[in-house]
Amino acid sequence: MRKPFIAGNWKMYKTINEAIALTNGVKRELLDFDKADIVLCPPFTALSPVYELLMETEIKLGAQNLYWEKEGAFTGEVSCVMLKDAGCEFVILGHSERRKYFAETDESINKKIKSSLAIGLNPICCVGETLQEREAEKTIEVIKTQLTGCFKDLKIEDLLGTVVAYEPVWAIGTGKNATPAQAQEVHKFIRGWLTENFSSGFADNIRILYGGSVKPANIKELMKEADVDGALVGGASLEIASFTQIVKNAV
Ligand code: 13P
Numbered sequence: 104m105r106k107p108f109i110a111g112n113w114k115m116y117k118t119i120n121e122a123i124a125l126t127n128g129v130k131r132e133l134l135d136f137d138k139a140d141i142v143l144c145p146p147f148t149a150l151s152p153v154y155e156l157l158m159e160t161e162i163k164l165g166a167q168n169l170y171w172e173k174e175g176a177f178t179g180e181v182s183c184v185m186l187k188d189a190g191c192e193f194v195i196l197g198h199s200e201r202r203k204y205f206a207e208t209d210e211s212i213n214k215k216i217k218s219s220l221a222i223g224l225n226p227i228c229c230v231g232e233t234l235q236e237r238e239a240e241k242t243i244e245v246i247k248t249q250l251t252g253c254f255k256d257l258k259i260e261d262l263l264g265t266v267v268a269y270e271p272v273w274a275i276g277t278g279k280n281a282t283p284a285q286a287q288e289v290h291k292f293i294r295g296w297l298t299e300n301f302s303s304g305f306a307d308n309i310r311i312l313y314g315g316s317v318k319p320a321n322i323k324e325l326m327k328e329a330d331v332d333g334a335l336v337g338g339a340s341l342e343i344a345s346f347t348q349i350v351k352n353a354v
Pocket of ligand 1: 112270274277278314315316317335336337338339
């Protein structure tokens with residue numbers, strides 16, 4: 104059985120004080136909650152203060168990006184070593200907003216994934232099609248290309264702890280989530296692809312999250328699908344009540 108996995112992607116929201124308030128609220132609501140793996144992904148500036156609050160809990164810390172070199176003259180970038188040092192166990196990589204606004208490609212995402220794995224930071228690898236691609240019936244083809252590029256030259260033993268997130272671009276921040284059947288179709292494809300390219304044992308254990316307008320009201324139905332193991336939550340992770348209700352409704 105795969106343990107449900109719920110991650111909150113705070114994107115570019117929350118000052119340090121706001122992050123502390125949100126983290127304390129989540130902690131209060133989910134104290135002793137062990138039915139799901141919970142990960143908070145604040146912006147870089149709030150990683151350390153949030154980690155201080157999470158240290159004695161089962162809630163994990165994640166970042167939203169990294170640069171693949173360990174250190175060097177790369178102004179404005181943050182490395183896997185720095186994320187580990189700040190207390191991160193996870194890092195979101197390949198998010199569609201990074202692909203769209205910061206020109207990330209499957210090739211650069213692959214480098215980032217390798218860099219995170221090399222230091223034992225678990226990547227949450229995002230894939231997803233645009234509305235145009237879905238309407239042109241290219242969804243599966245797009246997901247396959249992204250998976251192939253992102254996991255290039257990686258072996259099972261490197262990838263243990265990796266999480267995959269299916270985030271259809273048209274569902275992100277739009278209030279229009281994929282239907283459970285639409286999510287299941289892609290999740291099933293992803294698990295099949297992982298079986299084919301790695302092994303069935305590996306594919307059976309990996310958590311595949313759905314992301315895109317996840318709310319307390321739709322998570323239950325999504326989680327009923329065989330291959331939906333959790334959620335990567337954006338907007339609804341910014342409020343204590345909605346995020347903690349999603350976690351509770353997911354199990
Ligand atoms: P929303 O939940 O705001 O649609 O965002 C989803 C997302 O991009 C999570 O990474």
